[in-house]
Amino acid sequence: MFSKNLGWFLNANKTLVNSDNQNLLTAVSSNTSALGNYTIGVQSLAAQTSFNLTGFTSVTDTVGITNNFTFKVGGNTYSADGTKTDAAGNVTVKPSNALGVNTTATQFVNWVNGLYDNVSAALEQVGSNNYQIEIKGAFTGADNAISFTNMHMITSKDIQTGSVNTG
Numbered sequence: 001m002f003s004k005n006l007g008w009f010l011n012a013n014k015t016l017v018n019s020d021n022q023n024l025l026t027a028v029s030s031n032t033s034a035l036g037n038y039t040i041g042v043q044s045l046a047a048q049t050s051f052n053l054t055g056f057t058s059v060t061d062t063v064g065i066t067n068n069f070t071f072k073v074g075g076n077t078y079s080a081d082g083t084k085t086d087a088a089g090n091v092t093v094k095p096s097n098a099l100g101v102n103t104t105a106t107q108f109v110n111w112v113n114g115l116y117d118n119v120s121a122a123l124e125q126v127g128s129n130n131y132q133i134e135i136k137g138a139f140t141g142a143d144n145a146i147s148f149t150n151m152h153m154i155t156s157k158d159i160q161t162g163s164v165n166t167g
Contacts, residue, residue, distance in 0.1 A: 048137040048144070049135075049136070049145050050136045051135055052133065052134050053105075057129045058105075059106045059123060061104065061131070062104055062105075063108045066101065066150040066152065068080065069148070070148065070150065072148065073115065073118055073144075073146050074139075074144045074145070078097065078115060080099045082094050097114070097115075099111060105133055118138035119146055121134065122134045
């Protein structure tokens with residue numbers, strides 16, 4: 001009887017913490033934790049990278065790529081000269097993936113889709129003489145983000161935030 005009561009006494013200052021899915025949320029309590037029931041709520045879910053390149057009047061308009069253009073998908077960086085650098089720094093060269101300064105909207109969409117790297121692109125007509133390229137990432141999180149540099153003469157709009165950038 002004494003050992004049973006001693007066990008209760010030793011555990012009296014511990015707080016029980018439960019989670020429906022310990023892969024998503026864990027918590028630790030101590031003898032100084034305030035007693036009570038707590039609810040954890042999610043304010044917003046992670047979203048895939050998604051943006052539109054706008055301002056094209058034709059599918060043959062150039063997209064404004066410079067010789068220093070880079071397109072990053074997660075840990076992989078693709079360059080205008082056809083090189084791919086992965087997250088570990090390994091470089092592969094595929095000259096057929098090279099892009100020139102006169103790359104059209106159609107060619108750019110085909111190039112993005114030909115990367116086979118968790119990203120897709122579509123060329124959409126949104127009005128008379130008004131086209132846009134929609135680029136979407138396949139996965140959520142910062143490790144899967146998509147970005148580009150050295151692309152001029154276009155406007156991009158982040159679909160989640162609504163922010164507009166003019167190149």
